[in-house]
Amino acid sequence: MFINLLPARAPTRSGPQALWTRIGWAAAILLTLTTSAAAHGVATSDAGYIGEITGINLLPFVYLGAKHMFTGYDHILFLLGVIFFLYKMEHIGIYVSIFAIGHSTTMLLGVFFNWAISSYFIDAIIGLSVVYKALDNIGAFQRWFGFQPNTKAATLVFGLFHGLGLATKVLEYDISPDGLLPNLIAFNVGVEIGQLLALATILIVMGFWRRTRSFWKHAYTANVAMICAGFVLFGYQVVGLFVVP
DSSP states (O other): OOOOOSOSSOOOOOSHHHHHHHHHHHHHHHHHHHHHGGGSSOOHHHHHHHHHOOSOOHHHHHHHHHHHHHHOHHHHHHHHHHHTTOOSHHHHHHHHHHHHHHHHHHHHHHHHTTOOOOHHHHHHHHHHHHHHHHHHHTTHHHHHHSOOOOHHHHHHHHHHHHHHHHHHHHHTTOOOSTTHHHHHHHHHHHHHHHHHHHHHHHHHHHHHHHTSTHHHHHHHHHHHHHHHHHHHHHHHHHHHHHHOO
């Protein structure tokens, strides 16, 4: 079932003020991406610690999973896009659950079966997932191509890719095979905790913003900024794919 969350015509602005507003939004997000880019990878201390321990270590992996999700700006941007126009907790729960099923499945299978895929390639697709969701939010597919993608199926597919991205990060830990499955489940539990914390933060901020007139005034611009951010993520990862040996 497709849920049309958009008004028949998205609110738009015109003139120099609108242009500078959109540039400001884009600049703010791009600055955030630039300053936080280094935080998304595996921290040297974390990788060293995980590389040295063996056996079942549930709490450390729960912590790492939560930390990775909470500092993963690409995952947070996608989640922001998913819930941007969702008001009912029932709908939020459905979409977040679909996303969680997707990324949990490929994260566990990817690490357990050692699916070594270039993190740059996967992260480039994750960047496109942000672009997709923002385009979907402004009704671009209907307006430009005359069709509406199945939003739940798309959330599941991109959740699968996000899970592969998580798997590549876990594989970078050089994790010990001793206690692998319990540790992976613990990491996934941490990911879900981090996702809930990030989602709660987003919902609190969005809740205040939605009560103001500026929400509908700037909602279109915010999604345009997310499109820009998604393309920056995509370009950043593509450059890494071909430049980094």
